[in-house]
Amino acid sequence: MTEAILRAEQIEKWYGPTPALRDVSLQVDPGEIVAVTGPSGCGKSTLLHCLSGILRPERGRVWFQEREISAAGEAERSRLRRTVFGVLFQFGQVVPELTGIENVTLPLQLGGLRYREAARRAQDLLDRLAVGDLADKRPGEMSGGQQQRVALARALVTEPQVLFADEPTGALDSLAGEQVMVELVRLARQHGTTVLVVTHNAQVAAYADREITLRDGRVDSDGRVDSDGRFHGGGRVLAREEAR
Numbered sequence: 001m002t003e004a005i006l007r008a009e010q011i012e013k014w015y016g017p018t019p020a021l022r023d024v025s026l027q028v029d030p031g032e033i034v035a036v037t038g039p040s041g042c043g044k045s046t047l048l049h050c051l052s053g054i055l056r057p058e059r060g061r062v063w064f065q066e067r068e069i070s071a072a073g074e075a076e077r078s079r080l081r082r083t084v085f086g087v088l089f090q091f092g093q094v095v096p097e098l099t100g101i102e103n104v105t106l107p108l109q110l111g112g113l114r115y116r117e118a119a120r121r122a123q124d125l126l127d128r129l130a131v132g133d134l135a136d137k138r139p140g141e142m143s144g145g146q147q148q149r150v151a152l153a154r155a156l157v158t159e160p161q162v163l164f165a166d167e168p169t170g171a172l173d174s175l176a177g178e179q180v181m182v183e184l185v186r187l188a189r190q191h192g193t194t195v196l197v198v199t200h201n202a203q204v205a206a207y208a209d210r211e212i213t214l215r216d217g218r219v220d221s222d223g224r225v226d227s228d229g230r231f232h233g234g235g236r237v238l239a240r241e242e243a244r
């Protein structure tokens with residue numbers, strides 16, 4: 001049996017009197033691309049934040065490989081986020097004052113890499129994402145889809161083991177969003193990167209190997225998605241629309 005790369009055991013997270021996650025347990029295998037879906041407010045972002053160590057659950061435990069993230073202090077959790085995790089949000093994480101290439105070299109330079117080597121790696125990734133010619137442009141001169149490719153390059157340039165993406169196409173039109181998802185999945189598969197992608201978009205979920213649906217802070221269904229977009233879970237095989 002493959003050793004899980006991420007594991008959550010009966011986690012609970014509350015915001016004051018509001019339960020955001022209740023008794024959530026799951027395991028993610030290395031290289032799996034997992035979509036986390038469900039209606040707004042069901043706990044998707046909170047789950048991603050607990051798994052990536054941004055938040056600590058009140059109850060239950062979270063592991064990355066054999067390290068228990070939920071027991072780690074802030075310094076250790078932020079070190080994990082800088083080194084083995086990559087994060088991609090809906091929008092807003094590219095720095096407007098920096099050029100495309102400066103945005104992508106940033107995490108490498110924070111990690112102590114010299115600019116010349118950082119720029120070489122950043123340019124290579126921007127080229128592979130078809131935005132290499134925007135290296136010297138600032139985000140204000142790019143389309144939303146181009147900015148999101150730069151953000152994706154920045155999330156992947158450190159070669160993270162796990163990419164956490166929260167509605168990565170939510171601010172894009174459907175064509176640009178689809179292109180970003182195609183690139184994300186292509187690069188993740190090339191590098192064996194594990195991906196957790198939060199989305200309410202069925203088209204985005206169709207790129208995943210597996211779909212976990214939350215409802216009211218609990219796991220409502222967890223199953224595999226085959227190449228025809230059919231969902232296999234809970235002993236049933238359903239067309240995607242029926243599964244909702």
Ligand code: ADP
Nearest residue numbers: 015018019020039040041042043044045046047
């Ligand atoms: P989703 O990502 O599925 O939209 P969230 O994880 O953002 O859901 O939110 C889950 C629940 O927790 C919701 O009821 C939401 O209102 C609540 N919540 C999320 N963040 C906060 C916060 N910072 N303070 C108070 N309540 C929050």
